[in-house]
Amino acid sequence: MSHTESDALDVERIRGDFAILEREFDGTPLVYLDNAATSQTPEPVIDSISHYYRHYNANVHRGLHQLSQEASIAYEEAHDRVAEFIGASGREEVVFTKNTTESMNTVAYAWGLAELGEGDEIVLTEMEHHAALVTWQQIAKKTGATVKYIEVDDEGYLDMDHARDLVTDDTAMVSVVHVSNTLGTINPVGELADIAHEHDSLIFVDGAQSVPHMPVDVAEIDADFFAFSGHKMCGPTGVGVLYGKEHLLDAMQPYLYGGMMIEKVTFEDSTWHELPWKFEAGTPPISEGIALAEACDYLDSIGMERVERHGESLAEYAYDRLSEFDDIDILGPPGDDRAALVSFNLETVHAHDVSEILNANGVAVRAGDHCTQPLHDKLGVPASARASFYIYNTREEVDVMVEALEEARELFA
Numbered sequence: 049m050s051h052t053e054s055d056a057l058d059v060e061r062i063r064g065d066f067a068i069l070e071r072e073f074d075g076t077p078l079v080y081l082d083n084a085a086t087s088q089t090p091e092p093v094i095d096s097i098s099h100y101y102r103h104y105n106a107n108v109h110r111g112l113h114q115l116s117q118e119a120s121i122a123y124e125e126a127h128d129r130v131a132e133f134i135g136a137s138g139r140e141e142v143v144f145t146k147n148t149t150e151s152m153n154t155v156a157y158a159w160g161l162a163e164l165g166e167g168d169e170i171v172l173t174e175m176e177h178h179a180a181l182v183t184w185q186q187i188a189k190k191t192g193a194t195v196k197y198i199e200v201d202d203e204g205y206l207d208m209d210h211a212r213d214l215v216t217d218d219t220a221m222v223s224v225v226h227v228s229n230t231l232g233t234i235n236p237v238g239e240l241a242d243i244a245h246e247h248d249s250l251i252f253v254d255g256a257q258s259v260p261h262m263p264v265d266v267a268e269i270d271a272d273f274f275a276f277s278g279h280k281m282c283g284p285t286g287v288g289v290l291y292g293k294e295h296l297l298d299a300m301q302p303y304l305y306g307g308m309m310i311e312k313v314t315f316e317d318s319t320w321h322e323l324p325w326k327f328e329a330g331t332p333p334i335s336e337g338i339a340l341a342e343a344c345d346y347l348d349s350i351g352m353e354r355v356e357r358h359g360e361s362l363a364e365y366a367y368d369r370l371s372e373f374d375d376i377d378i379l380g381p382p383g384d385d386r387a388a389l390v391s392f393n394l395e396t397v398h399a400h401d402v403s404e405i406l407n408a409n410g411v412a413v414r415a416g417d418h419c420t421q422p423l424h425d426k427l428g429v430p431a432s433a434r435a436s437f438y439i440y441n442t443r444e445e446v447d448v449m450v451e452a453l454e455e456a457r458e459l460f461a
Contacts, residue, residue, distance in 0.1 A: 057350065057358045063440045065090035065346075076410035079445045084229050084257060084389050084436035085414050086279050089343075093282055096342040100335040108334055109308060109325070122338050127324065129341035133348070134255075134274070135265035136291055140323040143290040143297070144337045148256040149179040151275035151290035152223075154327060155252060156187045157303040159296070160221070164191040168220040171249075173198040173206055173235070174426055175228045178419040180254050184223055193220070200426065204231040204380035212243055219249040226264075227257035227387045230420045230432065231380030232363060234258075234387050241270040250296070256280055260347075260438070261388050262356040266291050278336065283343035287336035290327070297323050304329040355439055359388025362437040366390045366446045375457070379432055389436035391418070394453060397460045399431040405459065406433075409452035411445075 063069050066088045071078045080088060100122070106115035108123045127139035136142055145151045164170070170184045174197045188195045196214050199207045215222060222244040226237050237253050244251040250272040258264055260281035266274045274291040278284055292300075302309055302320060309329040311319040320326040347355060367383025367390055370376050375395040380386055394402050403415035414434045417424045424430065435449060 057354055057439060059358075059440060059442055062090075062350070065092070066440055067091065069440060073410050079409075079411040079448050081435040081437065081441065081445065081449060082412045082414050083260075083438040083441075084280070084418075084434060086285070087260060087282055087438050088440065089284065090282055090346055092346055093284065093339050093342045096339045097284060097335050100338055105335075107331055119334060123332070123334050126337040126341035129344050130289055133344040134259065134276075134289075134291060135267045137267070137294065140294050141291055141297065143292070143324040143327040144332055144340075145275075145288040145290050145327075146286060146333070147279075147288035148177075148254060148275045148277045149183075149288075151273075151288050152179050152183050152252070152254070154290055154303065155273050155292070155300075156183045158300045158327070159250075160184070160187040160193075161191060161303075162301065164188070164193040164220055166192040167218060168193040169216070169218045170195045171198060171211075171215050171219050171222045171244075172196070173224050174200045175204075175206075175231055175233065175420065175423050176223070176225055177229055177254060177256070178421070179256075180223050180225065180252075181422065184221070198224075200231075200233075200423070203382070204228070204233050206233070206235055208236070208239070211240065215243050215247055215249060217247050219244065219247050221250050221252060223252040223254070225254040225257070227255075227261070228380070228420075228423075229257050229389070230391050230418045230423055230434070232386035232389045232391070233381055234385075237271065238269050241272075245270065257387060257389075260355075261359050263352040272296055278340040278343060281343055282346055283340040284336045287333040287340050289340075294323065297327070302326050302329065306330050308332065350439060358439060359437050360386070362441055362443065362446065363388050363390055365443050366435055366437070366449075369446060369450045370453075373453075373457075376453070377429075379427065379429075388438065389434055391432040391434040393429055393432050394456060394460075397456055399433040401460065402433045402453070402456055405456035406449060406452045409448065409455065411449045411452050413449070 104115050104118040106119045108120040127142045131142045198211045241251045252273040253271045255276040259276040278287040306329040309326045364383040377393045379391040399415040416431050
């Protein structure tokens with residue numbers, strides 16, 4: 049894909065917000081290409097955490113004193129900001145969790161255990177992250193439901209004809225990853241939502257790799273549930289988001305109980321707080337949620353369309369550079385049709401060895417199955433190396449990685 053000069057980010061200015069990128073290892077500069085696992089955190093987000101602990105650290109929704117009121121307002125407004133960022137109708141549809149995995153489990157246990165039974169079907173894809181695959185697999189075992197998988201074709205795309213055949217009136221839930229963390233495939237989640245809803249099924253979209261990298265509007269997608277993590281989008285660890293349509297969340301019973309999520313408790317029974325608090329039992333991720341809202345501000349100040357173009361441009365460049373070598377196998381779609389990551393294998397060299405050589409050259413990538421073991425089994429590879437890009441990465445860093453791969457090739461020749 050080609051882009052105009054106006055599309056370009058001021059990467060050097062952005063890099064100035066990330067002190068960790070100044071690190072060197074024995075004089076070798078850090079090249080951080082493991083953003084699909086965790087992005088780095090800019091100074092404004094770090095400052096928001098520090099400001100909370102220095103100025104109004106208190107528990108929320110529990111105290112009448114000034115600090116608690118300030119913390120409560122900031123925490124509630126963080127829900128509003130995240131709702132705005134993803135196109136939700138309001139804070140009632142935004143539950144703060146620990147991460148995408150916990151968001152998935154919240155729906156699986158609070159909705160799945162109550163609604164699924166013998167004869168019901170859960171439709172996943174062969175490219176699902178373990179957060180979805182394992183969770184729904186285990187819920188199916190508990191409820192007697194059946195799990196089916198939409199096939200992935202040889203280029204790394206979903207077989208949409210198979211999807212249309214697989215989703216039937218017996219399908220209760222379609223759970224699909226928005227962007228594959230291994231293949232870089234951007235799935236047509238809006239189309240999948242239409243297919244699901246034609247059969248009165250719900251759809252859960254795993255947005256862990258999409259929300260950090262592209263504009264996302266959950267209402268436009270028509271997702272019933274949507275999940276993502278703060279630590280992949282310039283936010284802190286320890287906070288994730290579960291979006292759910294208000295009428296669905298309202299009908300669901302919580303599966304974590306305790307303080308904060310109750311309205312009235314007697315010795316005989318309890319009633320639940322209003323949304324979203326009934327799903328946020330105990331002391332929630334207060335500073336983390338406030339910092340996540342700051343991360344939304346930070347990304348919006350750059351512009352999500354420009355974030356998307358920058359990441360896809362780097363992925364295409366990396367794909368083209370890696371394609372220069374006959375002994376490198378790249379997983380997933382062509383370079384001009386993928387999100388901001390490239391997974392690959394160097395023939396005769398295990399991905400872990402590739403990662404070690406790259407690390408010796410200051411390049412941080414991920415090696416392994418990327419929590420997609422069944423997908424790697426289908427592809428016939430035990431593991432892959434993955435370079436994933438973000439707003440502070442450059443083409444020069446891709447070149448450094450390619451040069452290090454040449455060293456790996458020579459070492460294992």
